[in-house]
Amino acid sequence: MKNQKDDNLIVLPDEFGLATDYYELTMAAAYFSSKQTERRGIFELFVRKLPKNRAYMVATGLEQALSYLNDLEFNEDTISFLKSDKSFENLGNDFFEYLRNFRFTGDVWAVPEGTILFPNEPLLRVEGPIIEAQIVETFLLSMVNFQSLIATKTSRIINVAGNKDVVEFGFRRAHGPQAALLAARASYIGGCVGTSNTLAGHKMGIPIFGTMAHSYVMNFDKEMDSFMEFSKVFPEGMLLVDTYDSLEAVRKIVKSGLRTKGIRLDSGDLYLLSIKSRKILDKAGYKDTKIMASGDLNEYIIYDLVQRGAPIDIFGVGTELATSRDDPAMNGVYKLVGVKEPIGNDKYRLIYKLKTSPGKKTHPGPKQVFRFYEAGLIKHDIIGLDDEVFEDSIPLMQKVMEKGRMKKRLPSIKEIRKFHVTQRSTLQSEFKRIDYIPETFPVRYSEKLEEITRSFKVQ
């Protein structure tokens, strides 16, 4: 019979073995059957094409990716399931025994979370026994793609919000409860000051925000009663004024003498309403009362409101942030760039790999991103082989996992958020414009890498 966790469709660590595309497991079995367990694969995770209208991306999700690699296992339950699969019936027991002892033992290189990247720049590299490095593809992509998507969207919103605060309000439109939690994390890293998601506050220490819903106001016979009752318990709370008539509600508040930290506008012409509300508040001596705005906001609306000088202090952004609504997918891919064939004595021969499918060509070999700065700003990047050296450049990828073990303490979410602020300050100003769609990015492949790619022959 089904148990609780199955009803709720939660993906638990002891089921991580099956939390992958089926073909990863058939390939694993095929590698195993052709005795390729000693062969090592080198895979790189990168984004070929950024989401629409994005001029850069924010690499995010590394912590959960590494946590997954650390926890990945096949428990008896998942092994039984595979054994019962018709396609796996040809497989001998030694494959299932292999899965039973499976742990991820590979090495991982990655750029720090919060790093700004351009298309084709690897953000993660996995090198390990080819079965291990293959199986992890799907989960890693899902984790890194989504968080990077949301951090990228957020960073873009923060660029136009200027000195105004932005809070993530998207739980109800996120793609399920875990997506909401991941979105809260990624949007905090991208620059939000907090989230409405209480569990995100509990699990990650992200500041949590909230006002009240229309239903609370409607529950009372008189709107003002709802404000009074709420303020008794939460004197620091904000009052939602648009249930019936926003300006009328603001007038009622100041007339009543009820002090409040802030009001929230959630519908109508936010520009006009914020100006008129500010006037009513100021005139009544409510200079400290803040104005929050929400209701299907995105970077374009916020840009417009900020440019026109709307006296809004805080923006609450929901759907657009939690789903990256204008383009809800980060097209990260995970490509084999090389294999290491065992030649005895723990030695390996490195063989470069690339694919030549139309529009999906890859560059072979393990790579590094070398970043050049000028006056504190990103001048350009070179994607080269990881053993190349470029003077005056900073290599972005670092080794974070060795033989399946973490190499060092990961930064806290607050440290990552701070790191992203400094990353954003290295962007040329045009990259921070929401209407800037670069024709070319300041990135080139190294001459050596181009030469190897050109001379590659496929049988």
Added chain:
Amino acid sequence: MKNQKDDNLIVLPDEFGLATDYYELTMAAAYFSSKQTERRGIFELFVRKLPKNRAYMVATGLEQALSYLNDLEFNEDTISFLKSDKSFENLGNDFFEYLRNFRFTGDVWAVPEGTILFPNEPLLRVEGPIIEAQIVETFLLSMVNFQSLIATKTSRIINVAGNKDVVEFGFRRAHGPQAALLAARASYIGGCVGTSNTLAGHKMGIPIFGTMAHSYVMNFDKEMDSFMEFSKVFPEGMLLVDTYDSLEAVRKIVKSGLRTKGIRLDSGDLYLLSIKSRKILDKAGYKDTKIMASGDLNEYIIYDLVQRGAPIDIFGVGTELATSRDDPAMNGVYKLVGVKEPIGNDKYRLIYKLKTSPGKKTHPGPKQVFRFYEAGLIKHDIIGLDDEVFEDSIPLMQKVMEKGRMKKRLPSIKEIRKFHVTQRSTLQSEFKRIDYIPETFPVRYSEKLEEITRSFKVQ
């Protein structure tokens, strides 16, 4: 210190109490403080505006919504977190004691999963003590919005795929691992024949599909070796032919004499490649070898391929399906439509509620959707009050939970999928067109409901 589940950002049932927007909890505390624990709230979940270009929606996610209501609790850990929250410091211990004993005890009405609905038609109604009915808003919305979004997108794709099979391939672009699982469920209900998500196969019995990745092919020095090795282990497996040159690969396969169940095309001109591949296969006597196509497919591309008669047997759809890429949010809302005030002797006085915010006006009172059929097709719906009676109509909402307990066995996922097939067959044909954007839907409010709404006065 953080534990495993925190690192992986999994939302577990014993944490469900915090898996909600912060304002639900502040409102709960405010209700509690103003002694409104006996008052009952009636909330309805409905969608005001469908995602772009959708002519109908598929209500999905009820099973997980009910499972959440069943499991919802506040454990000591979550209560400690709230106690430590600055805003909650004014609250006496009796509120936390209330949370400690909290269970959902309300009643729920819902349309069966897989039901076709139009805008403004309620798909779920919760009636219960107002604190309970309020707290559950965020999670219910997140669960029902997302699954309905994906089932709706899938149903649309199935409409144009004709007699071709569609498989969900979107794990890597889904919004995290749980979103991938929820998407696998919803897309199976919407009409997919299966998913690539192995865990979805394990947890829900959804048929799982997979071929091989480019990396597997690239790992071998010769493309043909990869096909041979794979087929040894998986004679029923499909071969991915586009790593280097799709037609060349198909020629190599037939020349080698290797029998295969199918080939997968993943790039290039799928129309031309499928025709040419089919010719090569047929000429060599591979009439039973199927052709699968994948690679950023959506309903428009599939429509075009099917209309032009491309000999493709199976479509693998990833990003577009798992994120509903052209519009990734279902704008479900959860609105207070009435309260029941206790008047002693377990009796209540029903008070209608509505909001009048610009563009967000609601209709008051607990409602029912009455559906009228003609010759087996939906003629029109009436949204009326739940105690109205309309002859020859079928009421869509059923009571599914009473006093927090399930009223009956929920259908299996296969039964839901079958139910949706019959639902789709009741749609007028224009609603199944991907280019049809209805100006009006075949839905009206009952006269009684319109009258009550008109006469409503707000203080």
